[in-house]
Amino acid sequence: xxxxxxxxxxxxxxxxxxxxxxxxxxxxxxxxxxxxxxxxxxxxxxxxxxxxxxxxxxxxxxxxxxxxxxxxxxxxxxxxxxxxxxxxxxxxxxxxxxxxxxxxxxxxxxxxxxxxxxxxxxxxxxxxxxxxxxxxxxxxxxxxxxxxxxxxxxxxxxxxxxxxxxxxxxxxxxxxxxxxxxxxxxxxxxxxxxxxxxxxxxxxxxxxxxxxxxxxxxxxxxxxxxxxxxxxxxxxxxxxxxxxxxxxxxxxxxxxxxxxxxxxxxxxxxxxxxxxxxxxxxxxxxxxxxxxxxxxxxxxxxxxxxxxxxxxxxxxxxxxxxxxxxxxxxxxxxxxxxxxxxxxxxxxxxxxxxxxxxxxxxxxxxxxxxxxxxxxxxxxxxxxxxxxxxxxxxxxxxx
Ligand SMILES: *[C@@H]1O[C@H](CO)[C@@H](O)[C@H](O)[C@H]1NC(C)=O
Ligand SMILES: *[C@@H]1O[C@H](CO)[C@@H](O)[C@H](O)[C@H]1NC(C)=O
Ligand SMILES: *[C@@H]1O[C@H](CO)[C@@H](O)[C@H](O)[C@H]1NC(C)=O
Ligand SMILES: *[C@@H]1O[C@H](CO)[C@@H](O)[C@H](O)[C@H]1NC(C)=O
Ligand SMILES: *[C@@H]1O[C@H](CO)[C@@H](O)[C@H](O)[C@H]1NC(C)=O
Numbered sequence: 586x587x588x589x590x591x592x593x594x595x596x597x598x599x600x601x602x603x604x605x606x607x608x609x610x611x612x613x614x615x616x617x618x619x620x621x622x623x624x625x626x627x628x629x630x631x632x633x634x635x636x637x638x639x640x641x642x643x644x645x646x647x648x649x650x651x652x653x654x655x656x657x658x659x660x661x662x663x664x665x666x667x668x669x670x671x672x673x674x675x676x677x678x679x680x681x682x683x684x685x686x687x688x689x690x691x692x693x694x695x696x697x698x699x700x701x702x703x704x705x706x707x708x709x710x711x712x713x714x715x716x717x718x719x720x721x722x723x724x725x726x727x728x729x730x731x732x733x734x735x736x737x738x739x740x741x742x743x744x745x746x747x748x749x750x751x752x753x754x755x756x757x758x759x760x761x762x763x764x765x766x767x768x769x770x771x772x773x774x775x776x777x778x779x780x781x782x783x784x785x786x787x788x789x790x791x792x793x794x795x796x797x798x799x800x801x802x803x804x805x806x807x808x809x810x811x812x813x814x815x816x817x818x819x820x821x822x823x824x825x826x827x828x829x830x831x832x833x834x835x836x837x838x839x840x841x842x843x844x845x846x847x848x849x850x851x852x853x854x855x856x857x858x859x860x861x862x863x864x865x866x867x868x869x870x871x872x873x874x875x876x877x878x879x880x881x882x883x884x885x886x887x888x889x890x891x892x893x894x895x896x897x898x899x900x901x902x903x904x905x906x907x908x909x910x911x912x913x914x915x916x917x918x919x920x921x922x923x924x925x926x927x928x929x930x931x932x933x934x935x936x937x938x939x940x941x942x943x944x945x946x947x948x949x950x951x952x953x954x955x956x957x958x959x960x961x962x963x964x965x966x967x968x969x970x971x972x973x974x975x976x977x978x979x980x981x982x983x984x
Contacts, residue, residue: 612649612694612695612696612697612731612732612733612734613686613693613694613695613696613697613733613734613736614696614697614698614699614725614728614729614733614734614735614736615679615682615683615696615697615698615699615735615736615737615738615739616699616701616721616724616725616728616735616737616738616739617664617665617677617678617679617698617699617700617701617702617738617739618701618702618711618717618721618738618739618740618742619702619706619739619740619741619742619743619780619781620702620703620704620705620706620741620742620743620744620745621669621672621702621704621705621744621821621822622677622678622741622744622781622811622822622823622828623665623677623678623679623702623739623740623741623742623781624663624664624665624668624669624672624674624677624700624702624703624704625662625663625664625665625674625675625676625677625678625679625828626672626673626674626675626676626677626704626817626819626821626822626823627675627676627677627817627822627823627824627825627826627827627828628675628676628817628824628825629673629674629675629817629819629822630817630818630819632673633673634663634673634674634675635675637676637825638661638662638676639676639681639825639826639829641680641681641684641685641829641832641833642662642676642680642681642684642825642828642829642832643680643684644659644660644661644680645660645683645684645687646659647687647694647695647696648660648680648683648684648687648695648696648698649695649696649697649698650664650697650698650699650700651697651698651699651700651724651727651728652667653667653668653670655724655727655730657697657731660679660680660683660698661680662675662676662677662680663675663676663677664677664679664680664698664700665677665700665702668700668701668702668703669700669702669703669704671704672704672705675825676825676828676829677702677828678739678741678828678831678832678835679698679700679739679832680698680832681828681829681831681832681833681836682739682832682833682835682836682839683696683698684832685832685833685836685837686836686839686840689836689840690840690843697728697733699724699725699728701717701720701721701724702741702742703717705745706742706745707745707746707752708742708743708745708746708752708756708759708760708763709752709759711742711763712759712762712763712766713762713763713766713770718763718766718767721767722767722770722771725771726771735771735773735776736777736839736843737776737777737778737779737839737842737843738764738767738776738777738778738779739779739780739835739839740764740778740779740780740781741780741781742780743756743760743783743786743794743795743798744783744786744787744788744821746759746788746790746794747783747786747787747788747789747790747791747793747794748787748788748789748790749788749790750789750790750793752790753788753790753793753794753797754790754793756793756794756797756798757797757800757801760780760797760798760801761801761802761803764778764801764803764806765803775804775805776805777805777806777807777839777842777843778803778805778806778807779806779807779808779809779835779838779839779842780798780801780806780807780808780809781798781808781809781810781811781831781835782795782798782799782808782809782810782811782812783795783798783811784810784811784812784813784814785816787821805842807838807839807841807842808838809831809834809835809837809838811823811827811831814827814830814831815827
């Protein structure tokens with residue numbers, strides 16, 4: 586039950602006054618994984634790619650790709666050419682996805698694609714500890730080396746699990762575990778996942794796998810349906826035109842979960858058991874995943890619960906309590922003042938960070954007491970971090 590908890594200072598990017606704000610926007614990183622349709626077979630016939638790149642898949646200087654040597658380069662099709670090396674790669678959904686995101690969210694900055702898909706792979710081969718899994722994590726971590734924010738995972742897989750009744754039956758659990766493990770290893774428990782429901786498959790148990798995909802019940806996991814998308818003459822893979830449609834669908838789905846909207850009440854029970862962060866009083870409350878990996882002040886802790894809104898601690902310390910609208914006990918625990926750094930275009934100003942712990946009705950006895958001590962410790966380290974950064978800012982200013 587106890588596991589890592591992340592405490593994040595919202596708005597603390599502004600703590601670093603020396604940062605050139607026009608450079609401050611982190612690269613938006615997406616992991617592409619699964620099997621052949623994610624890798625891309627559009628335009629491949631008899632082992633040869635026709636080289637035709639649809640206009641929606643054209644390169645853009647804002648779209649990068651992490652190559653097999655873990656270096657960023659301008660992305661172009663086929664995205665998986667040096668990753669899924671034993672197959673002929675063609676058009677997949679990745680470039681269209683990135684181009685449509687840029688078109689619709691121009692403020693998102695550079696996009697970094699991390700291709701990881703391998704044709705023909707089944708879900709068991711992606712289990713935590715496997716080569717494919719490890720490669721994915723290594724590549725994701727390498728992608729963060731020069732800064733950035735992992736924004737999401739695009740996942741298209743399942744065909745290889747449709748042949749055997751038992752595998753199909755176990756698919757849902759295996760897939761959920763895969764998503765949960767990756768999120769946990771990337772330390773981003775709310776990381777958006779957009780996956781694709783298979784429309785057809787070679788195996789007899791396609792309907793079981795498809796149902797599992799459509800029914801995955803984890804927060805911030807969306808499923809787009811490949812039904813109706815045209816297969817190419819091989820009868821096995823999406824053609825380029827279908828990949829163009831799919832890439833746009835993936836972008837639509839991602840933008841829905843990326844939006845900085847208040848997390849709906851009740852949406853986050855499952856992952857929410859283990860996450861919390863400090864929230865700034867002056868800023869809108871962004872979903873946690875937007876804050877992960879910002880390379881800010883991050884403190885980890887153990888075993889604290891989050892209330893169903895996915896934003897606030899369920900745990901409480903001593904202090905004044907009140908019952909909120911949802912019937913949970915709300916306790917204000919502490920506040921921290923820090924100095925927001927003077928940026929290029931703004932004055933330094935103090936800002937209050939408030940930590941609120943909310944108790945859930947189904948809280949287990951004992952958790953609270955145990956957690957409150959930890960909260961105190963965390964607050965202390967957060968305060969220290971904040972005041973030393975503020976001090977550094979002050980020092981800088983007097984230079
Ligand atoms: C910040 O970066 C931009 C873009 O490279 C540059 O034009 C500007 O001069 C930089 N400003 C400072 C204060 O370094
Ligand atoms: C691909 O191979 C099949 C079988 O060998 C052949 O019938 C077909 O004409 C080939 N298609 C192309 C486009 O070369
Ligand atoms: C490609 O095939 C070789 C030889 O079978 C194998 O060792 C390697 O793991 C394969 N690579 C991928 C990415 O599938
Ligand atoms: C998954 O693929 C691996 C490698 O091809 C194979 O050994 C294994 O039996 C497959 N597992 C399932 C559940 O299909
Ligand atoms: C590719 O996707 C299509 C559409 O969902 C599906 O019918 C097909 O089985 C997939 N092929 C593979 C090899 O995953």
